[in-house]
Amino acid sequence: MYLEKKKIGNEIYNYLKISVRYKNTVRTKTVAYLGKGDVTKKELKKLISKYKLKSKNIEMKALEELKTDAGENISYFLGKEQLAKLEQIKEDFIKKIKSLDDKTKQDMFNDFLTLYVYNTNAIEGNTLTLRETDLLLNKGITPQGKSLREINDHLNAKETLQFILNDNLAINHKNIIKIHSMLMKNIDNRVGDYRKHNVRVFGAKFESSPAEYVKIDMEILLKWHRKNKTKLHPLILCAVLHHKFEKIHPFYDGNGRTGRMLLNIILLRDNIPPLIVPDAQRKRYYNSLALADNTDLDKLYPEHKEIIKFCYFSLLKTYNTVFKRWG
Numbered sequence: 001m002y003l004e005k006k007k008i009g010n011e012i013y014n015y016l017k018i019s020v021r022y023k024n025t026v027r028t029k030t031v032a033y034l035g036k037g038d039v040t041k042k043e044l045k046k047l048i049s050k051y052k053l054k055s056k057n058i059e060m061k062a063l064e065e066l067k068t069d070a071g072e073n074i075s076y077f078l079g080k081e082q083l084a085k086l087e088q089i090k091e092d093f094i095k096k097i098k099s100l101d102d103k104t105k106q107d108m109f110n111d112f113l114t115l116y117v118y119n120t121n122a123i124e125g126n127t128l129t130l131r132e133t134d135l136l137l138n139k140g141i142t143p144q145g146k147s148l149r150e151i152n153d154h155l156n157a158k159e160t161l162q163f164i165l166n167d168n169l170a171i172n173h174k175n176i177i178k179i180h181s182m183l184m185k186n187i188d189n190r191v192g193d194y195r196k197h198n199v200r201v202f203g204a205k206f207e208s209s210p211a212e213y214v215k216i217d218m219e220i221l222l223k224w225h226r227k228n229k230t231k232l233h234p235l236i237l238c239a240v241l242h243h244k245f246e247k248i249h250p251f252y253d254g255n256g257r258t259g260r261m262l263l264n265i266i267l268l269r270d271n272i273p274p275l276i277v278p279d280a281q282r283k284r285y286y287n288s289l290a291l292a293d294n295t296d297l298d299k300l301y302p303e304h305k306e307i308i309k310f311c312y313f314s315l316l317k318t319y320n321t322v323f324k325r326w327g
Contacts, residue, residue, distance in 0.1 A: 001016055001017065001018050001031060001048045001051065001055055002016075002017055002018075002019075003015070003017075003034075003039060003044055004016075004017045011036050012036060012037060012038070013033070013035075013036055014033070014034035014035060014036070014037075014039050015030050015031075015032070015033055015034065016030070016031040016032045016033075016034055016047060016048070016051055016055075017029065017030055017031060018031055018055055018058060018059055018062075020059050020062040020063055020066065022063060022066035022067060023066075025066055027062050027065065027066055029058050029059070029062050031051050031054055031055045031058055032047070032051050032054070034047060061302060064076060064302045065299070065301060065302065074232070074233065074236070076302065076305065077233075077236050077304070077305055077308045078236065078308065078312065082312060083233065085316070086233070086235060086272065086312075086315075089272065089273065089315070089316075089319050089323075090270070090271055090272050092323075092324070093271060093272065093273045093319075094271050095327075096108070096323065096326060096327045097271075099327060100326065100327050104326065104327070107326075108322070108323065108326040108327075109165060110137075110138060111322050111326075112274065112276070112318070112322045112323070113137065113158060113161055113162070113165075114130075114133055114134050114137055114138065115130075115276055115318075115321070115322065116157075116161060116274070116276050117133055117137060117157040117158055117161065118130045118133040118279075119276050119277060119278050119279045120157060120256075120260050120276075120277065121150075121153050121154060121157060121257070122279035123256060123279050123282050124153075124256060124257060126150050126153050126154070127146065127150060128143060128146060128150055128154060132146070133154060136151065136154055136155070137154060137158050148186075149187055152185065152186045152187050153187065156182060156184070156186070156187065157183060157257065159182060160179055160182040160183050160261060161261070163179075163182065164179070164261055164264065164265050164268065165268070165274075168268075168269060169265050169269075171222065171225055171229075171241070171262060171265060171266065172222065173218065173222070175265075176218075176250075176258065176262065177191075177192065177193060177194070179258055179261050179262070180251050180254055180258045183254050183257050183258060183261070184251075184253065184254050187253075188252065188253050188254065190251070190253070191251075194214045194215055194218060194250045194251065195211060195214060195249075195250060195251055195252050196211055197252075198210055198211050199249060201249055203286075204290070204293075205290060205293060206247060206290075206294075208247065208249035209247075209248045209250070214248060214250050217248045217250075217297055218248060218250055220297045220298055221241065221244050221245060221248065221297055224241075224244070224297065224298050224299075225237070225241055228300070229266075232300070234266050234269070234272055235267070235272070235308065235311055235312060235315065236300070236304075236308050237266055238262075238264070238266035238267055238311065239263065239304065239307045239308040239310070239311040240292075240304045240307070240308070241263065241266065242260070242262065242263040242289075242307070242311075243289050243292050243304060243307050244297050245258075245259045245262060246259050246289060247292075247297070248297070260277055263275070263311070267315075272315075273315070273318065273319055273322075273323050274318070275311060275314045275315040275318045276314060276318045276321075276322075277314055278314065278317065281310075281314070284310060285310060287306075288306040288307040288309070288310040289307055291306045291307070292304045292306075292307060
């Protein structure tokens, strides 16, 4: 640890810092702000002792970040057994797509679609039951006593999901805005672009991107995606992109529904089956996202481990519940 002094105007501000080196890269971290004025050698010695444990924790986290940036820390997020399981699921999924006849394949994806639409919209407060969702989407029977918004919510999600299942989409501004517009059809007319005003995310502990920075932050996110789409495992890539997207919150409404579509686009592009975020795990899902809210948009951080783990187990559950049972 060392003392760093910053002079701003006529005042001297003191910070306790550490430098962490990994190979040829050095990262500096602030351990504590020590206030203004002079700090004597005796005081500094006491402060170093006081912040020793905190410094060690910050150092360990910084080292994990450096290893991750170097592409050498993937095992921190997914172990060998998990990677092997994902590869097995991918091979089985590819085999099913090649071997199943068109009608059986359609039935398999309809099974997934029904469960996906029910869960993704239930997370956002839609009150249609799974049975009502099945009747609406697969038999065209509209449930009684439900709002037009809830009905459109389901119909839009079905149309959008069919769109991404049938097309190898790129993750870019145009497709993100199109997916959002499809999801919000006949629900919210603020579509066709990113939001132009600030919003408050109810219940969240983070502040979404200010309106004037939304387009810039989305460009940072897309640049991060382009840089890492061949370096990171698709499950890590999709989970982290999902978190960063939700943190930006680029639209007035429909951010969660859009973000869950985007993570499945990434999986499908690598021939990995899509996943369902279960409404029954809503609290854990939100908590997993929240753990990474203090991270920047342009890097992968150790704090993303929980949302990656959540997506991993959601994928396993979706595979066992839906795709494994066909063929």
